Amino acid sequence: xxxxxxxxxxxxxxxxxxxxxxxxxxxxxxxxxxxxxxxxxxxxxxxxxxxxxxxxxxxxxxxxxxxxxxxxxxxxxxxxxxxxxxxxxxxxxxxxxxxxxxxxxxxxxxxxxxxxxxxxxxxxxxxxxxxxxxxxxxxxxxxxxxxxxxxxxxxxxxxxxxxxxxxxxxxxxxxxxxxxxxxxxxxxxxxxxxxxxxxxxxxxxxxxxxxxxxxxxxxxxxxxxxxxxxxxxxxxxxxxxxxxxxxxxxxxxxxxxxxxxxxxxxxxxxxxxxxxxxxxxxxxxxxxxxxxxxxxxxxxxxxxxxxxxxxxxxxxxxxxxxxxxxxxxxxxxxxxxxxxxxxxxxxxxxxxxxxxxxxxxxxxxxxxxxxxxxxx
Ligand code: SMG
Ligand code: MG
Numbered sequence: 001x002x003x004x005x006x007x008x009x010x011x012x013x014x015x016x017x018x019x020x021x022x023x024x025x026x027x028x029x030x031x032x033x034x035x036x037x038x039x040x041x042x043x044x045x046x047x048x049x050x051x052x053x054x055x056x057x058x059x060x061x062x063x064x065x066x067x068x069x070x071x072x073x074x075x076x077x078x079x080x081x082x083x084x085x086x087x088x089x090x091x092x093x094x095x096x097x098x099x100x101x102x103x104x105x106x107x108x109x110x111x112x113x114x115x116x117x118x119x120x121x122x123x124x125x126x127x128x129x130x131x132x133x134x135x136x137x138x139x140x141x142x143x144x145x146x147x148x149x150x151x152x153x154x155x156x157x158x159x160x161x162x163x164x165x166x167x168x169x170x171x172x173x174x175x176x177x178x179x180x181x182x183x184x185x186x187x188x189x190x191x192x193x194x195x196x197x198x199x200x201x202x203x204x205x206x207x208x209x210x211x212x213x214x215x216x217x218x219x220x221x222x223x224x225x226x227x228x229x230x231x232x233x234x235x236x237x238x239x240x241x242x243x244x245x246x247x248x249x250x251x252x253x254x255x256x257x258x259x260x261x262x263x264x265x266x267x268x269x270x271x272x273x274x275x276x277x278x279x280x281x282x283x284x285x286x287x288x289x290x291x292x293x294x295x296x297x298x299x300x301x302x303x304x305x306x307x308x309x310x311x312x313x314x315x316x317x318x319x320x321x322x323x324x325x326x327x328x329x330x331x332x333x334x335x336x337x338x339x340x341x342x343x344x345x346x347x348x349x350x351x352x353x354x355x356x357x358x359x360x361x362x363x364x365x366x367x368x369x370x371x372x373x374x375x376x
Contacts, residue, residue, distance in 0.1 A: 030173035051118025055110030133314030141167035296322030303336025
């Protein structure tokens with residue numbers, strides 16, 4: 001793996017925006033339904049040019065404790081000023097500068113990505129090359145929300161299979177688990193299939209969850225709560241289906257603990273959840289050294305985060321298809337000029353400098369609902 005250097009930049013200001021981008025269809029998980037993606041976009045203005053990042057929080061603290069207003073507040077009040085207070089910053093220093101502020105990893109990740117993008121654009125290096133990518137195309141999976149009933153789910157999944165997605169993930173929750181999974185398995189035979197509970201169960205549901213073993217799933221994702229590493233280990237020992245952790249993996253330390261406790265056989269890596277793409281790379285490296293399969297999760301990213309996810313997912317340890325799907329799976333209009341498309345079930349890893357995508361300024365303006373500039 002070759003990894004490249006990133007230049008130091010002098011930060012002049014951060015521009016933060018809240019965007020409201022309509023979804024092509026409602027997205028329902030065990031914790032709720034979204035029809036509009038509320039997301040924070042970060043622009044870092046530097047002596048070397050601009051860089052772009054995305055804070056992947058949602059409007060409400062349902063997936064994690066972070067949400068739009070908490071991320072906005074901590075980013076504008078503490079994180080951006082801490083970075084702007086430095087004479088110059090290299091991307092690998094960002095996490096350390098922000099370390100004194102406890103938590104708020106999605107907010108930190110969005111700022112770090114903007115610095116990374118500016119710095120890599122300045123040196124003409126792609127984020128993929130910087131992270132150590134070894135592929136130029138990555139297999140694309142799709143995450144399918146809970147539908148009206150199992151038969152509607154079968155129809156929606158069929159549409160994605162027709163488009164070419166190589167792996168299907170369905171969301172489950174109590175009462176919408178075994179029948180939904182059975183319906184998809186029965187309709188489409190031995191497609192690569194997995195389920196995601198987003199923490200909707202407890203250890204009391206072990207008998208129910210063990211019924212999933214009948215469906216030869218790739219994995220069951222985050223059945224229990226974020227801090228349930230010991231319970232996940234107990235559950236994993238009772239299931240044939242591999243347990244994968246998402247919400248629980250908040251850091252390299254959490255990954256180490258989960259591995260030591262045997263809480264998970266597979267890890268979902270999301271840069272936002274772990275505080276940035278560089279921390280995500282470290283978790284990848286840890287897992288690669290130990291033969292722990294990893295895959296790249298998604299947070300309904302715009303073209304900014306989606307490009308970065310494609311770069312991350314091109315690292316050698318990402319041996320399972322991730323949730324890096326085409327932009328049109330969520331959006332009719334994205335905020336980049338060339339949104340990610342599906343090509344024969346795969347997504348192309350951007351090769352241009354930095355994120356390798358250009359911002360569609362009209363779309364960005366159209367979706368902006370709040371804007372603030374934080375200066376030195
Ligand atoms: O970006 O395709 C995507 C979404 C993938 O299911 C997805 N993400 O728990 O993995 C997950 C969820 C978190 C977001 S739910 C609103
Ligand atoms: Mg998940």
